[in-house]
Amino acid sequence: MTRERARIERLLWRAGFGPRPGDVDRLAARGLEKAVDELLDPSGPQLSGSPPRIDGKPLDPRNVWADDILWWLDRTVRTRQPLAERMTLSWHDHFAVSNASVGDVRLMLRYYASLRRGSLGRFRDLARAMTLDGAMQVFLDLANSSDESPNENYARELLELFTLGVNNGYDERDVREAARALTGFTFDYDTKRFAYDRKRHDGGLKSVLGKRGRFEPLDIVDLAIARPEHARYLCQKLWGYLSPRTCPPRLLDRMVRAYRDSGTDVRPPLRLALTHPALYADLDEPHQVKPPVVYVAGMLRATGRGVERQEWRWVMGGMGQEPFYPPNVSGWEGDEAWLTTGTVRGRYVAAQVALGDEIREGSIAQTQTPAQALRSALEATGHPWCSPRTMSVLRGYARRSVAGRDEGWQVKHYWPERQRVLRHLLLAGPDAQVC
């Protein structure tokens, strides 16, 4: 593989959900810079193909258990705008809201739409949209927080997780004062109406982050974003989604400047990161753990499949990531924490769901050589990365698994079995977990 193809493949995993057949060749011909431009400025339809059906029925996220999870997963599989979709998932981790506590899929779908709309725009717009978002207001108790007794939950996370980083430029008094400014939102659980009630807003003077004024809710977002600590915190977070490595200091400085100069537009810093050599380090041994959604979407994209089996409803939980259900307000832990004895088993099972039972007994001739078997498996799984040493283990297996099995019934079973195992190992083995 040429170096450019390897870089494009890396880009498609980190800034999307892995390549579909043909993607790497098409983009390699245009070059990395152009590929990044295309990702940052998507146009045309958001999704390709037709919506999946499970047992003949379309997904019904509002009424069928776990179909909300599959609905999100489907968007990642069919996306034609991988970076926008990937950033939506990252923002879901950043502005984490869980339906486990909101308990209203309608609100969660609206929350998704806000994230998606703001995925590649100005952070300020997104943070304001999140402050006004119904699911968020319910999740972090901003709704019905009133002047009499302000609820600090949203104020705290806005500073700690969304804009500044823990204890990074604010203190306990800022949280309490910000909470006062954020009062006045209401939610009627019976009519499901959100509103802003000026009478329940604390109109008094507050001092927040070194400023004094009669601040209103959205002022707090602006005050936080105006802090010098914010840009660096956010750019570091952006880099963290793209790479597990420490961001090179000079790159981070440039990202911070680009982010500030553009008035919190995330595209300029993303462009710098996605075209920087640090992102393309270690092409011979990929060093980021695929998040489960990326792993599964990547598997389905590489093999040209969709979210068409009901098993996906429970498989995602076994890997530790269900969209719409992050474990808590700080999102998913990520990186190596994704991989435990339990979750790798979940990942193994996921490949079983993706591959299904597609190779019939007796469908492979005894004349197939081990090398042909491996080639056929690589072809069927989109040529996933694996180390030279792993490749040699697979070659050994391809030889041993059928050696001496010459009887008719053995050929009928073990030749297809070899193909099933090879595809499974390529798609789900240890090496398939990194990108």
Place this chain on the structure above:
Amino acid sequence: MRAGIPIDAHGACDDWRLAHAAPARALSRRSLLLGGTGLVVGALGLPGVSPQRILEAARADAAARPDGRILVSLYLDGGNDGLNTLVPLTDGRYRELRPRLAVRPQDTLPLHDTREFGWHPALAGLRELYDAGQVAVLPSVDYADPDLSHFNSAAFWRTGIAGPTLDRSGWLGRTLDAVGSMDNPLQGISATWGLDPVLISRRAPVATVIDPSDFGFWIPGVWDDDTPLRPIREIAAKRARHPALQAAREAYAGAVEVKGRLAPLAKEKEPAKPPRAYPDTHLGKSMRSLARMLGAGFGTRIAAVTSGGGFDTHENQLTDHPKLLRDVGDSLAAWQADLVARGLAGRVITLVWSEFGRRPQDNDSNGTDHGAGGLVLVVGERAQGGIQSEFPGLARLDPFDNLRVTTEFRTVYASLLESWLGVEAERVLGRVRGARLALVRP
């Protein structure tokens, strides 16, 4: 699990720290520990071998014995409201601060040995255990200058380090580093989907298993589950250059190992019915699974379970909190009965904790905001029943109107490590000042 520090270097580092930190005291405590693990060490004078090495080997051996002691962490996710769990009946300010949420005294469940407190009415299961002398209660545990962020506070409790650190390992994972084996992942079981962060170790293998009956590696059309596992084992044995791939390979190696060891349990068609029903909740199910695994004798020393979440009761606490408490109390009661039936009750102690308590003053959304001073319970047949540390009272609060902290969480950890697991606390937690608490009956 995630490696990085070579074994020898780390051991040497421990040796250095021990040698430089009050050796006399450390030694005397160590002999006491050995008594605790039931070991007789007669080889202290072997030439050429440091006493430290012999003690280490002996402890590792004891740890591998299937009748060793077990410590279980039960985390109440989100910050449990201690004041409405164990209600301070004689504190006049309680009702003033909780106009919306105060539990009425006549509704609480009395304690057999004091009138100062009452249990929340949903805690009938826990109260039985308390009255049987099996619950040590610490009403206000935290650390100095409590941090009210879930993220920070939970990280401090999990790592056992009260302050910012780059160390991701959990205090119970490090306990296994100190006394565990290098080849038995089931010595530390996280009965959760992801690995419980308290169990993250630097080098000792640990396992994440939520249901031992469901740990197969089936592929449609592949006759023997082990066929694909053989090449996986080969692939996983090769050391990777970067932590990501290394983590994938280690996790696979661990999973294959765990699958082999769980095989006897996986074969049980219908697990035996527990003597007392567990609640049909996330917590109830994971504790039931865990009891089965402990019963199978895998040499487990540490385990971790987590509540289903939701203790972050910023609003609607009157509806939500009772359900959460009932789940915890009933799960613990079923768990203890199960342990008795399995002959394990004398070997297991469960530490119930949360990242912080909640603000004494309730809020306008019928909830409570983040506070300090959380309630800790130590549950088990060998627990020292009763209220074991001071309740600070509500008359005087801390500068942020939170409960004052009377007990540092690290002294709770140190006490359990030393009196229950027989591990020198300093090896896991660094220096822990402060008198140890009597949490375990001698």
